Amino acid sequence: MARLNVNPTRMELNNIKNKLNTARKGHKLLKDKRDELMRQFIELVRENKEVRRKVEEGIAAANEHMAVARSVMTDEALNVALMLPMQEMSLEITEKNIMSVLIPVFETKFKTADENDIYSYGYAFTSSDLDDAVKALSDNMTLMLRLAEIEKSCQLMAAEIEKTRRRVNALEHVLIPQYEETIKYIRMKLEENERATTIRLMKVKDMMLEEAHHYSERY
Amino acid sequence: MYKIAAMGDKDSIYGFASIGLEIFPIDEPIKAIHKIRDMVEGGYAVIFITEQLATAIESELDRYRSLPQPAIIPIPGIHGNTGLGMRNVSKSVEQAVGSDILSDA
Numbered sequence: 001m002a003r004l005n006v007n008p009t010r011m012e013l014n015n016i017k018n019k020l021n022t023a024r025k026g027h028k029l030l031k032d033k034r035d036e037l038m039r040q041f042i043e044l045v046r047e048n049k050e051v052r053r054k055v056e057e058g059i060a061a062a063n064e065h066m067a068v069a070r071s072v073m074t075d076e077a078l079n080v081a082l083m084l085p086m087q088e089m090s091l092e093i094t095e096k097n098i099m100s101v102l103i104p105v106f107e108t109k110f111k112t113a114d115e116n117d118i119y120s121y122g123y124a125f126t127s128s129d130l131d132d133a134v135k136a137l138s139d140n141m142t143l144m145l146r147l148a149e150i151e152k153s154c155q156l157m158a159a160e161i162e163k164t165r166r167r168v169n170a171l172e173h174v175l176i177p178q179y180e181e182t183i184k185y186i187r188m189k190l191e192e193n194e195r196a197t198t199i200r201l202m203k204v205k206d207m208m209l210e211e212a213h214h215y216s217e218r219y
Numbered sequence: 220m221y222k223i224a225a226m227g228d229k230d231s232i233y234g235f236a237s238i239g240l241e242i243f244p245i246d247e248p249i250k251a252i253h254k255i256r257d258m259v260e261g262g263y264a265v266i267f268i269t270e271q272l273a274t275a276i277e278s279e280l281d282r283y284r285s286l287p288q289p290a291i292i293p294i295p296g297i298h299g300n301t302g303l304g305m306r307n308v309s310k311s312v313e314q315a316v317g318s319d320i321l322s323d324a
Binding site for chain 1: 220221222223230231233234235236237238239240264265267284285287288290292294295296297299300304305307308311312314315316317321
């Protein structure tokens with residue numbers, strides 16, 4: 001593992017020790033965040049699949065009615081019937097914060113007071129199958145919006161989880177080992193220096209004693 | 220105030236007009252891409268798009284995955300279910316977990 005390119009001094013040692021502490025704390029927090037995000041995400045994905053299955057069934061049913069309506073009515077009559085919609089739907093979006101991921105929460109607004117005001121045509125010239133198709137779609141709409149909400153949330157959370165996972169891995173496998181390695185290196189260097197100093201002192205002491213007492217001449 | 224739209228071949232999305240969605244009958248992928256780009260600026264929060272059309276412009280749709288808006292949701296059209304919607308969910312799982320651990324297969 002690569003160590004950082006630093007001077008082996010006590011100051012650097014302290015700095016890196018502090019950095020290592022911070023990295024460890026960050027790693028722990030991020031790991032917790034990742035785990036919690038993952039838990040919520042799995043729950044959400046399960047719901048997502050369930051809702052999507054229902055929506056797809058609902059749309060298929062509505063399409064069946066639509067197909068029948070199309071076959072019994074002329075294209076012009078159908079176009080005229082659906083040309084001017086009465087209802088208009090819009091959304092208010094608020095945001096919910098899950099582990100710092102902002103997920104959307106939709107609130108539906110209708111233009112007319114009665115949200116069941118969905119038939120934009122008189123009943124005289126249209127097939128009842130068209131009514132069924134429109135009704136089926138309308139019934140399905142709440143679920144479809146719920147699907148939109150959940151699916152978007154899942155996508156946003158997936159992106160966040162990916163990011164968090166990368167960060168956790170980077171800390172765990174790169175940054176922390178790097179700091180540990182560097183600390184070890186500085187420690188060894190410092191100890192080496194210390195030993196070198198001791199030896200030098202002993203040597204100097206020998207030389208000074210030799211000069212004062214001339215031991216080697218005496219024996 | 221955000222708008223909801225449905226996009227795809229005319230036959231698949233016509234019904235949505237009556238319940239108050241804005242519909243954009245588009246068949247060509249290029250036009251769909253341009254339209255979606257316009258719509259992102261135009262305050263659309265949810266865009267339902269037929270799976271058929273979505274398959275053709277999948278890479279473009281991926282760009283909007285990580286944005287808070289719009290939510291682009293593939294729905295089956297009259298030509299039936301291509302499974303793209305479920306695949307998209309699996310894609311999210313794969314992105315988050317690393318492999319699709321929740322697939323039914």
